[in-house]
Amino acid sequence: MTVDKERQLRLSSAEDVVLIRQAVRQWSADLGFSLVDQTKLVTAASELARNAVIYGGGGEARIRTLARNGRLGIQVTFQDNGPGIADIEQAMKDGFTTGSGLGLGLGGAKRLTQEFEIESNPGEGTRVTFVRWR
Amino acid sequence: MDRIPILKMGDLLLVTIQVDMHDRLAMSLQDDLTDKIVSGKARGVLIDISALDMVDSFIGRMLANIASMSRILDAETVVVGMRPAVAITLVELGLSLRGVRTALNVDQGMTLLRSFGAEG
Numbered sequence: 476m477t478v479d480k481e482r483q484l485r486l487s488s489a490e491d492v493v494l495i496r497q498a499v500r501q502w503s504a505d506l507g508f509s510l511v512d513q514t515k516l517v518t519a520a521s522e523l524a525r526n527a528v529i530y531g532g533g534g535e536a537r538i539r540t541l542a543r544n545g546r547l548g549i550q551v552t553f554q555d556n557g558p559g560i561a562d563i564e565q566a567m568k569d570g571f572t573t574g575s576g577l578g579l580g581l582g583g584a585k586r587l588t589q590e591f592e593i594e595s596n597p598g599e600g601t602r603v604t605f606v607r608w609r
Numbered sequence: 610m611d612r613i614p615i616l617k618m619g620d621l622l623l624v625t626i627q628v629d630m631h632d633r634l635a636m637s638l639q640d641d642l643t644d645k646i647v648s649g650k651a652r653g654v655l656i657d658i659s660a661l662d663m664v665d666s667f668i669g670r671m672l673a674n675i676a677s678m679s680r681i682l683d684a685e686t687v688v689v690g691m692r693p694a695v696a697i698t699l700v701e702l703g704l705s706l707r708g709v710r711t712a713l714n715v716d717q718g719m720t721l722l723r724s725f726g727a728e729g
């Protein structure tokens with residue numbers, strides 16, 4: 476697998492969430508993703524970016540274009556500096572939230588992407604990565 | 610601070626969301642609309658989201674909240690113009706927008722609101 480292009484974006488405010496959405500939209504359109512796939516990527520990115528800002532106290536996002544066995548894909552990673560997630564399995568469940576949201580963010584983002592990885596330890600922040608191949 | 614404009618037409622309120630909303634902007638729309646329903650004695654609210662290229666759980670919840678709050682205030686809300694790709698993504702995300710009335714476009718949304726007794 477090779478990385479063709481990479482961009483880092485700061486994640487500290489509601490406006491940054493919008494900027495992430497726009498960047499993911501642009502990159503997935505440039506890569507030739509269908510409109511539905513672009514929308515899924517943008518929506519997943521929006522959920523995770525908001526999580527990083529609200530629950531993780533901010534952090535950063537990294538967008539990459541990938542190539543593997545002749546296929547192109549987009550990978551987005553969200554790293555926050557928050558308290559971490561004690562029980563990832565519980566956090567992935569629809570309807571579970573420690574805040575005031577709907578609790579659809581993590582599970583929903585996973586359904587909208589093809590590869591989904593979450594690493595977190597209490598006190599060490601959370602890193603979520605997703606990939607969608609074209 | 611920027612705000613999404615709300616137009617009044619008869620006893621209808623019309624909103625066209627034309628910007629990529631950040632969360633605070635979505636919250637202020639929710640607050641402004643409920644205020645205007647009361648101050649303007651509105652019976653119907655039409656929200657055009659045809660310019661929105663995504664609806665995530667936050668915006669979806671805002672739409673559902675507006676529909677519930679307006680109903681309690683004796684006004685009906687219709688959300689119109691959702692793009693097909695947005696609808697597909699919303700369902701996969703796990704959001705069904707139960708309780709939110711929708712119509713394909715502004716014309717049909719207005720017809721629906723008039724059928725509830727609102728006069729635009």
